[in-house]
Amino acid sequence: MTADRYTLYCAPNTYALIAHAVLEEIGAPYEARLVELFADEPDPAFFKASPHCRVPALDGPDGTVFETGAIALYLAERHPESGLVVPVGDPRRGRMLQWIHYFASTLQPEVLIQYHPEFYFDDESNQEKLKRASQGRLEKILAVIDEALVPGPFLFGDHRTVCDYCLAMQAIWPQVFPGTISDYPNIERLTNTIMARPAVQRVRIMHEETWAGAVA
Ligand SMILES: N[C@@H](CCC(=O)N[C@@H](CS)C(=O)NCC(=O)O)C(=O)O
Known part of the structure; x- marks a missing residue:
């Protein structure tokens, strides 16, 4: 894993959409890896990142994170230039x-x-x-x-x-x-x-068209 490269485990049109959109907005290099949900033999790297084999799960420079809200917040805080977070100390x-x-x-x-x-x-x-x-x-x-x-x-x-x-x-x-x-x-x-938003549209096209027909 190079300095700021992420792997996001995804299934189309699931909660992975949220983390995927945040990653795309942030503009950091990443790979969106399609996984099969409810698989008898899940992808071992996915299983390691997400013990219930639920999406999304993230693998990044600091290790793995699962849970949509945690991934979104973690990414926004790691990339504060995105402006997507209310910083610590702000009354909001x-x-x-x-x-x-x-x-x-x-x-x-x-x-x-x-x-x-x-x-x-x-x-x-x-x-x-x-x-x-x-x-x-x-x-x-x-x-x-x-x-x-x-x-x-x-x-x-x-x-x-x-x-x-x-x-x-x-x-x-x-x-x-x-x-x-x-x-x-x-x-x-x-x-x-x-x-x-253009970033969100790119992600949506990937989920609805590029990955169309993939198991979710
Ligand atoms: N609380 C989790 C829920 C994730 C979740 O349930 N994802 C669904 C897809 S929308 C999933 O992976 N389901 C597969 C399963 O339940 O085994 C989060 O927000 O990340």
């Missing part, structure tokens, strides 16, 4: 940590339930009940986030941070919304703003 720092953790530990479990209720129940009737209960929780979470995006367009006004990527790139998945994204106009505005 606590709130930046709050949102990174909120997206990982409050929003994400509900998103996973919407996509993978079979992780929790085998039978369809319980899966449906779980999804409905989770939609009620999602409505409350999304309302809190939408309100936090005033005045916007980003969580910290005009200052774009990794928090915005952690949110916007989950908000492109329709199942996240009990209704539609337009029920949450500030989330929709943020998502459109982040997705329009």
